[in-house]
Amino acid sequence: MPVWRITRLRGEYCVTWDEGDIRRRYRLGTDDPQEAARRAPARYAELTRPRGSTVRELWESYCLDKEGRSVVTTMKYTWKALEAYFGDVEGEAVTVAQCRTYTRDRRAAGKKDGSIHTELGHLRSVLVWAQKQRLIAHAPHIERPSKPDPKEGYLTRDEVARLMEEANVPHVRLAILLMISTGARNAAALQLTWDRVDFDRSMIHLRNPFDRERRKGRATVPMNDTLKAALVEAKEGALTPYVVEWGGNPVLSIKKGIKTAGAAIGRPDASPHMLRHSAAVWLAEDGHSMDEIAQFLGHENSRITFKTYARYSPTYLRRLADSLEVKVQ
Numbered sequence: 064m065p066v067w068r069i070t071r072l073r074g075e076y077c078v079t080w081d082e083g084d085i086r087r088r089y090r091l092g093t094d095d096p097q098e099a100a101r102r103a104p105a106r107y108a109e110l111t112r113p114r115g116s117t118v119r120e121l122w123e124s125y126c127l128d129k130e131g132r133s134v135v136t137t138m139k140y141t142w143k144a145l146e147a148y149f150g151d152v153e154g155e156a157v158t159v160a161q162c163r164t165y166t167r168d169r170r171a172a173g174k175k176d177g178s179i180h181t182e183l184g185h186l187r188s189v190l191v192w193a194q195k196q197r198l199i200a201h202a203p204h205i206e207r208p209s210k211p212d213p214k215e216g217y218l219t220r221d222e223v224a225r226l227m228e229e230a231n232v233p234h235v236r237l238a239i240l241l242m243i244s245t246g247a248r249n250a251a252a253l254q255l256t257w258d259r260v261d262f263d264r265s266m267i268h269l270r271n272p273f274d275r276e277r278r279k280g281r282a283t284v285p286m287n288d289t290l291k292a293a294l295v296e297a298k299e300g301a302l303t304p305y306v307v308e309w310g311g312n313p314v315l316s317i318k319k320g321i322k323t324a325g326a327a328i329g330r331p332d333a334s335p336h337m338l339r340h341s342a343a344v345w346l347a348e349d350g351h352s353m354d355e356i357a358q359f360l361g362h363e364n365s366r367i368t369f370k371t372y373a374r375y376s377p378t379y380l381r382r383l384a385d386s387l388e389v390k391v392q
Contacts, residue, residue, distance in 0.1 A: 067107045069099050078103040078110075097258065097304040104130045114198070118157065118186070119150040121193045128192070132250065134185075136315050141182045144169065154190050154199040162206040176208035183207040216332050217341040229327040234309045235320035237297055241306065242335060244290040245269065246342040246360045249335035251281050253314055255306045257298060265291055269361070282361035343368075347375035 067080040070088065076099035079088040089110060091102045108127035115121070122142060126135050148165045149157060162183060169179045187205040194202040218226065223243050230236040242252050251269045259268040270281035286294065297306065305313040318335060325333025339360070346356045353373055357365035373379050 067103065069103055078106050080107065097256070100304060101256070116154050116199055117150065118152050118154055118189070119146065121154045121198060122189050124196075124198065125189045125192050132254070134250070138185050141185045144182055145186055149186060154193055155201060155203060157186070157190065157203045157205065159204060159206045166208055175211075177211045180207045180210050216337060217344045218330065218333065218337060220345065222328060222330060223338070223341065225328045226321070226324050226330070226333060229324040230320060231324070232309065232320065234307050234314055235317050235324065237293060238307045238314070238317045239321065239338060240290055240293055242338040243342050244287055245284050246339050248281070248339055249317070252335075253305075253307050253317070256304045257301060257306060258304070260294060260298075260306065262291070262295065282359060284359055343372050344375050347372040348377065350377055
């Protein structure tokens, strides 16, 4: 349970906690209980975060600020690898040489460049955040191995249907349907709240308008009939503001649930990101334009869409191939 609680002061909600005999209370700027519940963790983290400037202290501050987000769960594991190298280093003092030493040692330990890229990427995120919060004057450059090319695997429509059948809990089935129907990223799907599901217009707003942080791939997309029916049913039994919930709490990760269901259908490589990739492949296979697919996926630049998905289109380079037709006598 959090050490803070939500109280009311003259009709407005506040985040409140005790420090010894002193009660701290700060306004949340809303009289809506659901919005207060969303704002409270970040507000409490901002007011109570550590103020040190070592990487360890900055990391702790970042995790407090992002409390409740799926990335924080992942960062618990990446920090285990990073701490020995960077924990006691001043945030501004991290060097390229230290990054290269880290990469060399992790490779020697058998870690792949993709994992190292992610680990050092988390370090970079913390330092950039610390600069924005004015905890350090500048964020040093973090050198990382090149990001590996994305995996090519995707799921067919039949495989996704069987994946949902094998999902043994309702929230995993709903999350699978939500991601495949909207192309949403894992975090966007799990952070979706009911106030951004517009049943009247059959639209879903994946971006939280109150979230000031830059988020990749969070578009506004229509919901199809199957997804709408599932969401209507889920809304009737909702216990929290979150669309994907379990036991009266928001869900931080469904990777294990999808992986278990994937193993049952012979696709142990199934993952939340593969659902987004599969949605894009299906759209390309059905002949939709790359510009439209880019909008649906929330890509800021359609070049990434062309590079990754154009080859799945039935019309991809077809006219050019036809121009090279040889008439055999």
